[in-house]
Amino acid sequence: MLPIIRPRRIRKHKWIRDLVAQEQLLVQDLIYPLFITSGSNITSPINKMPGVFVYSIDKLLDEISKSINQGILAIALFPQIDNEFKTLDAHHSYSDDNLVCKAVRAIKQKFSDQVGVICDVALDPYTLHGHDGVLNTEMSDVDNDATLEILGKQALSLSRNGADFVAPSDMMDGRIRYIRSALDQNSFANIGIISYAAKYASKLYGPFRQAIGSKKIGESINKESYQMDIRNSKEALQEIELDVEESADIILIKPAIHSLDIIANTSSSIKIPVFAYQVSGEYVMNYLYSSSCDISFESVIIESLTCIKRSGARAIFSYAAPLVANFLKSNNRL
């Protein structure tokens, strides 16, 4: 018996494949994370992440201007804080004069609302030890509730200086409600919260940690008492439900490619948008694979981003955003 149902019919030509395609990666799906440093006229490469740089604010503005021209809608900022400002109590995290606040002011002054600015709320760039919160008096663990107070102040200073969305990435309990009420009580009711609701304790954050100077590459820091255990998925769903109840506007999940089950489950079960973060280690994995097998980096990274979108992510943070935007523009059809 010959087959009567032949799924290959809709794969025969490019035009029909394009016509039936369920998902299409678009430049509007991308959020561009950017690293910033003090000083001026600096564009310096990030170790292990070819094509990714840390910028001083003047150069950052040039990079943002290019990405606006490419159609990128939003950026996320991550600071490399000078050692002199790192302390145990992370008080520089809520100074209006810190690098992120200065950068947001400069960006908003120059570009106004042409680009959305998302700012991380977490203490790791500002603590001496690189943890996302302050330690308890015994110095044995991150102190949840003491950290909340500082996160609240940090969210306020970011909002005061022009951030559109704050993105708590620290994984403390109760921080969405805490930050929401701090914002609401200080007339920032319109500043949104993108919650890193499901963030796993992953090995894939290494290049990022060295980029912001919180740890040298390969040097480990154990965040397992607050970031989630990779063996659990129900816990992720609980974290997400809690953050929705606590009034998060958008849910963010990371690492992306290791969390497709969580993205798929969440995007079908909750009503608010779900974003994903293709983290630094994922960028490196894609890059090394493409260079060692001589396959174009763009095609490899686009496959990864498209699959993340297919799993249900509405938008994706990616260090490759400008590269992908360029590729999508010149190859309107993949």
Ligand code: PBG
């Ligand atoms: C820290 C933070 C991390 C990332 C984003 N915010 C690292 C960490 O949790 O140690 C990782 C992003 C990446 O690897 O690209 N608050």
